[in-house]
Amino acid sequence: MNNSSAPDIRFAGVEKRFTADERTVFAVDRTDLSIRAGEFLVLLGPSGCGKTTMLRMVAGLIRPSAGTIYIGPHDLWLGGQRNSAVTKELGVVFQDANLFPWYSVERNVALPLKLRGIDKEKRLARARELCALVGIGGFEGAWPRQLSGGMRQRAAIARALSYDPHILLMDEPFGALDAITRDQLNLELQRIWLKQGCTVVFVTHSIAEAVFLGDRVLLLSPRPGRIDTEIEVPFPRPRATSIGNLAEFQSIVQRLRERLEAIT
Numbered sequence: 001m002n003n004s005s006a007p008d009i010r011f012a013g014v015e016k017r018f019t020a021d022e023r024t025v026f027a028v029d030r031t032d033l034s035i036r037a038g039e040f041l042v043l044l045g046p047s048g049c050g051k052t053t054m055l056r057m058v059a060g061l062i063r064p065s066a067g068t069i070y071i072g073p074h075d076l077w078l079g080g081q082r083n084s085a086v087t088k089e090l091g092v093v094f095q096d097a098n099l100f101p102w103y104s105v106e107r108n109v110a111l112p113l114k115l116r117g118i119d120k121e122k123r124l125a126r127a128r129e130l131c132a133l134v135g136i137g138g139f140e141g142a143w144p145r146q147l148s149g150g151m152r153q154r155a156a157i158a159r160a161l162s163y164d165p166h167i168l169l170m171d172e173p174f175g176a177l178d179a180i181t182r183d184q185l186n187l188e189l190q191r192i193w194l195k196q197g198c199t200v201v202f203v204t205h206s207i208a209e210a211v212f213l214g215d216r217v218l219l220l221s222p223r224p225g226r227i228d229t230e231i232e233v234p235f236p237r238p239r240a241t242s243i244g245n246l247a248e249f250q251s252i253v254q255r256l257r258e259r260l261e262a263i264t
Helices: 051-058 105-115 120-134 149-161 179-196 207-213 241-245 247-263
Strands: 007-020 023-036 040-044 066-071 090-093 167-171 199-204 216-220 227-232
Touching: 007 051, 007 199, 023 051, 023 066, 023 199, 040 051, 040 207, 051 066, 051 167, 051 199, 090 149, 105 120, 105 149, 120 149, 120 179, 149 179, 167 179, 179 207, 179 241, 199 207, 207 241, 207 247, 216 247, 227 247, 241 247
Parallel strands: 040 199, 040 216, 090 167, 167 199
Antiparallel strands: 007 023, 007 066, 216 227
16 A cells, blocks of 8 residues: 555545436535545445545546546646546446456456557457456456356456556445455455555445445535545554454444434
8 A cells, every 4th residue: 555645636625516407416515535645545425425426526427516626736627628648547447347248358358458559469468467466367268248246347347457547446346246255356456456556436335345445434424425424444454354353343333334324
């Protein structure tokens, strides 16, 4: 983990409103936030609180209604357009792996490199390297339909890492998986993050997952989303699943649960 104090992502007075059918929904309230380079930050909160909206704003998929998002020293938006020099540094993983069914695993993983003009030999070599990193080595030639849900998510993570993004944005990537697979992938994600050293912003509904993975957990209020509670997680890395048995771990989970129940 990079302990640099320099912010990798910064929200300055960011708000988001959506308007449809003459109705305005206030999704994210005025937010000021700094995320350190190399930090693993988790956004936690009730459904509809703005977690995904905040993540999608960082990804440049939707524009803030007010305020500014900085990636490093650079504004994410320039003159109404996404700053491509910034967005190319971002990797995104959603709950659905979104693999192309007509491509093999390695070609799915290599696709972002193909779009960047990397020659075939180099991009496929990189894809094989990443398949090994995420634990699906030997399945490079498989079709997505032949993989389990957990393996498809591993492939999606490999694809997001293919061009070495320095920021990885993850929107409930393990939410649809069974508990055992989810625990396994939490361990794998921690291992990959420690190896890669990138900044991670991770959205989840699971309090235990948030505390296990995060350096810092931000609990958002119901809509309009704002930062209600901030907790620094004190456990050293790497973390084993057995930390869930520690009294301090359970205390943090309970504190977040009680606060979540109080605000919803």
